[in-house]
Amino acid sequence: MAKTAAAGREIVQSLERLSRLMRASEFGGGLNPAQWEALRFLARANRFSNSPGALTRYLGATKGTISQTVKALERKKLIEKMERPGEKRSIVLSLTEAGRDMMAKDPWLGLAERCQALGGKTRRRMDKGLALLLADEVTRRLDPSFGSCRTCRFWRADARSEDARGPHLCMLFDEPVAERETTQICVAHEPAG
Ligand code: SF4
Numbered sequence: 001m002a003k004t005a006a007a008g009r010e011i012v013q014s015l016e017r018l019s020r021l022m023r024a025s026e027f028g029g030g031l032n033p034a035q036w037e038a039l040r041f042l043a044r045a046n047r048f049s050n051s052p053g054a055l056t057r058y059l060g061a062t063k064g065t066i067s068q069t070v071k072a073l074e075r076k077k078l079i080e081k082m083e084r085p086g087e088k089r090s091i092v093l094s095l096t097e098a099g100r101d102m103m104a105k106d107p108w109l110g111l112a113e114r115c116q117a118l119g120g121k122t123r124r125r126m127d128k129g130l131a132l133l134l135a136d137e138v139t140r141r142l143d144p145s146f147g148s149c150r151t152c153r154f155w156r157a158d159a160r161s162e163d164a165r166g167p168h169l170c171m172l173f174d175e176p177v178a179e180r181e182t183t184q185i186c187v188a189h190e191p192a193g
């Protein structure tokens with residue numbers, strides 16, 4: 001039992017150290033870690049999740065902190081705020097061209113490449129283990145899972161194949177979902193049973 005706990009602690013220490021090193025690398029490019037996190041979220045969020053509220057839930061920060069982060073990214077012309085079409089009191093946050101260019105300099109891209117370069121078996125096991133840990137943590141905290149359509153209980157593949165905005169369907173919003181949207185993350189995602 002003690003040996004098992006020690007192995008678990010080793011993994012946690014590696015995760016902690018790795019994440020601290022990555023956070024330290026996020027001070028380049030004129031952004032701070034919170035701004036990078038917000039930019040990264042908005043680059044991956046689907047059209048039901050690109051709002052200040054969803055960003056606040058994803059980052060688990062206070063509204064005041066998120067508001068400051070959004071203002072800083074707007075000042076740097078990396079994101080823009082618009083009214084959500086058909087919903088005057090709802091705001092959409094999206095990356096500008098400069099924001100998309102900045103994402104190409106994301107310091108975490110290098111780590112993604114190093115993960116890709118690991119042997120296939122190691123990478124698959126690591127992917128599975130981390131996904132299990134993340135799902136467990138999200139469930140314990142009752143946080144949104146922020147997964148994507150293909151693993152969501154509201155997803156219906158090819159159920160809107162006649163719709164130009166389809167071919168898939170989100171049963172929750174009763175809206176078509178395009179193929180390119182299926183890899184984006186969603187604040188309303190609920191894991192399929
Ligand atoms: S199917 Fe799920 S993940 Fe996809 S848009 Fe609907 S609620 Fe979000």
